Amino acid sequence: MVERILADVRKRGDAAVREYSVKFDKIDVKEPEVPAADREVAVAELDSQTRADTEFAIDNVRRFAEAQLATILPLDIEPLPGLHLGHRVIAIERIGAYVPGGRFPLLSAPIMTIVPAKVAGCREVIACLPPNAHHAMIAGCHLAGADRIFRIGGAQAIAAMAFGTDSIPQVDKIVGPGNAFVNEAKRQVFGPVGIDQLAGPSEIFVLADASGDPRLIATDLLAQAEHDVRTRVGLITTDRSLAERTATEVTRQLETLETAEIAGASWEDYGEIVLCEDEEAMIAYSDHVAAEHLQVHTSDPHALAAKLCNYGSLFIGxxxxxVYSDKTVGTNHTLPTAGAGHYTGGLWVGSYVKIATHQWLENEAVLKVGPPASRQSASEGLDGHRKAAQVRVDKLRQWSAA
Known part of the structure; x- marks a missing residue:
């Protein structure tokens, strides 16, 4: 189905997007772009505390992204006399941010995808969100800094951003999580456009020893479990008593949790408690899982944290x-799942820039690097390469001899 949607939107553009919105969202969106006046109305309709909390989160995410960007520096070196190598940090020109609708209005979602893009210096940020998404989500996109906002969701939104239509510009990279159809659409369009990652169901694991508090651990496990019935939640511990008390506490808290229908199913089907012989085994299992969110509740959490290698984001102590990272502290909550923490971190300001190398050579450098480049090309049977390397060497030698 996703392949068909992508092909149809690529061929018929806005008409196909509109038809799929009617089919899947049950809404006929005649004008997909949210005009400036409607954006202002959406912001005005936020209650004052929600707006203040949203702007607090935006400020924290911006500050952290600015600090991260300051660590990504341009480079110019001269490893040999006359040989100049370097790189530039170049912002990606146009970003497409997919903002999921979901069961609840997740105002943090646009903050995490849009704010770092603006900090990075991207020229234009396009936000797409399902037409039936809560009106407050438009306000979130606006406050986060989206240049244009479109009421288009699902695979058709990914297709529109990837290929462009008369209404929606083609982007260079698509970021942001979504449902299985959005995820598959991102996978299929990768190549002509970049993507951040393929997001699976959320995950949380807690590493704990005998000092752990079962009430806090159970609360955090269930907080993440309420995202989706497929959320993977787990406790890795060296203490049997803590394991047993945490299991009891989860059961007790589910009795009064308003989202128990979701969180309880997640715990029942994907919850796990792993009892390890010692800290070394606990670390080994944690690094094998490479959890999206990894909390450390031990007597010396900083010491244990320093020994961990595979995770999306680490929560020390x-x-x-x-929940603080999900909403307000400033680190990004768009993180690797399904073991991807073995090879990548999460979305960050660096996801919105390119590190592009450059080089230039003075004459003395050509005489150093040219001959070995020519010989290597000849050994590889690449005569055109050999000539391109040698012609400059010969020219300089002739000039020196004249």
Whole structure:
């Protein structure tokens, strides 16, 4: 189905997008772009506390992204006399941010995808969100800094951003999580456009020893479990008593949790408690899982954290709950899942820039690097390469001899 949607939108553009919105969202969106006046109305309709909290989160995400960007520096070196190598940090020109609708209005979602793009210096950020998404989500996109906002969701939104239509510009990279259809659409369009990652169901694991607090651990596990019935949640511990008390506490808290229908199913089908012989085994299992969110609740959490290698984001000490990162502290909550923490981190300001190398050579450098480049090309049977390397060497030698 996704392949068919992508091909149809690529061929018929806005007409196909509109038809799929009617089919899947049950809404006929005649003008997909949200005009400036409607954006302002959406912001005005936010209650004052929600707006203040949203702007607090935006400020924190911006500050952290600015600090990260300051670590990504241009480079110019001269490894040999006359040989100049370097790179530039170049912002990606146009970003497409997919903002999921979901069961609840997740105002943090546009903050995490849009704010770092603006900090990076991207010229234009396009936001797409399902036409039936909560009106507050438009306000979130606007406050986060989206240049243009479109009421288009699903695979058709990914197709529109990837290929462009009369209404929606083609982007260079698509970021942001979505449902299985959005995820598959991102996978299929990758190549002509970049993507951030393929997001699976959310994950949280807690590493704990005998000092762990079962009430806090159970609360954090269930907080993440309420995202989706397929959320993977787990406790890795060296203490049997803590394992047993945490299991009891999860059961107790589910009795009063308003989202128990979702969180309980997640715990029942994907919850796990792993009892390890020692800290070394606990670390090994954690690094094998490479959890999206990894909390450390031990007597010396910083020491244990320093030994961990594979995770999406690390939460050191019992005060560092995942919910703070999800919403307001400033680190990004778009993180690798399904073991991708073995090879990548999460979305960050560096996801919105390119590190593009350059080089230039003075004459003395040509005489150093040219001959070995010519010989290597000849050994590889690439005569055109050999000539391109040698012609400059010969020219300089003739000039020196004249």
């Amino acid at each position: 019992e005060n560092a709950s995942v």
